Amino acid sequence: MLNISERGRQMPPSPIRKLVPFAEAAKRKGIKVYHLNIGQPDIETPPAIMDAVRNTDIKVLEYSHSAGNESYRRKLVEYYERVGINVTHEQIMITTGGSEAILFAFFTCLNPGDEVIIPEPFYANYNGFACTAGIKVVPITSHIENGFALPPIEDFEKVITAKTKGIVVCNPNNPTGYLYSREEMEALKTICLKHDLYLFSDEAYREFCYDGEYVSAMHLQGLEQNVVLLDTISKRYSACGARIGALVTKNKAVYDAAMKFAQARLSPPGLAQIMGEAAVDLPDSYFNAPKKEYLSRRNLLVKRLNSMPGVYCPNPGGAFYAIARLPIDDADKFCQWLLESFSHEQQTVMLAPATGFYGTPGLGKNEVRLAYVLNLGAIDAAMDCLENALQVYPGRSKEMHKANLAI
Secondary structure (H helix, E strand, O other), rough: OOOOOOHHHHOOOOOOOOHHHHHHHHHHHOOOEEEOOOOOOOOOOOOHHHHHHHHHOOOOOOOOOOOOOOHHHHHHHHHHHHHHOOOOHHEEEEEOOOHHHHHHHHHHOHHHHEEEEEOOOOHHHHHHHHHHHHOOOEEOOOOOHOOOOOOHHHHHHHHOOOOOEEEEEEEOOOOOOOOOHHHHHHOOOOHHHHHEEEEEOOOOOOOEEEOOOOOOOOOOOOOOOOOOEEEEEEOOOOOOOHHOOOEOOOOHHHHHHHHHHHHOOOOOOOHHHHHHHHHHOOOHHHHHHHHHHHHHHHHHHHHHHHHOOOOOOOOHHHEEEEEEEEEEEOOOHHHHHHHHHHOOOEEEEEEEEHHHHHOOOOOOOOOEEEEEEHHHHHHHHHHHHHHHHHOOOOOHHHHHHOOOOOO
């Protein structure tokens, strides 16, 4: 009998996408679904970068260099200079989305059985990438009460073993929206140097910092050989479908090894590299409008959530996500119930259960992640749905309601 591989059995489903069949079924019944479950912005992709692809004069769409077109990598040097990161084009590798950058980093720096520490809740697909690479994610818990700040360094020290080879951080954070301070980033630098660890830094949302300073892992002096920066144009330019990312490192051994994986998959997407190259030429002012829009959406979302009885949502400092604690028994059941059994004026809302963003079993059962990627009117309507849903949900918890009021 044919069998599925152990890796295939262990591969976790996406908590962001696993409820899609229920959303599709709701839509077939004529119910409008507000998608706050996934970080798919509704901000228009800049026309100038779309035009760069439309107007290109290519007779044959050839393979690019495995590291990406040199012209694009040289343009990215200019982009990184503008955010205080000094690298050469030979330290930049273009990848098929940020996802491939993460996979290349894990494949290159870690052996099967090695461990990486990640503050939880964390981007759920880190689990999938770790499974693919045969490594173990060791979570350390951050808490909603302090807005998901970096856990104390003592918590990192407690779980470091001979198998620990790196720390993964996402700044600003997905799924919490927390923006790590310079002091927190310096603390990570100290522990990485002390224990000779890689710092894998996912910086997909650097343009969207609202309440503090953006600090890149590449701003940390003395940590240059430990840092592997993971990047993407997906959220920055509202171009998720382009599937263009980057792995950036000053560690030549890491870069050279990653190149072998890049060569094995031949090259990153050709037309999307043209789009990415054109994006570098957008004026710095381009980000003013989307940043202002996301800030307005954040403020509305957080205000509406915290006005609901029994709900608590800390104010996220960056990205376009928030995690809220709800007076419910089980986030997975609740999110499915919203799609399967509930509607308000023929509308409902799709959320991501926070359980899938925690590595520790049992955590996040009364939390959900919301992506404020819809316009203000849609967010307001979605919050109307959620507020009404919480009033009639069979699994509402009165005890949790009382506990939340004490925060």
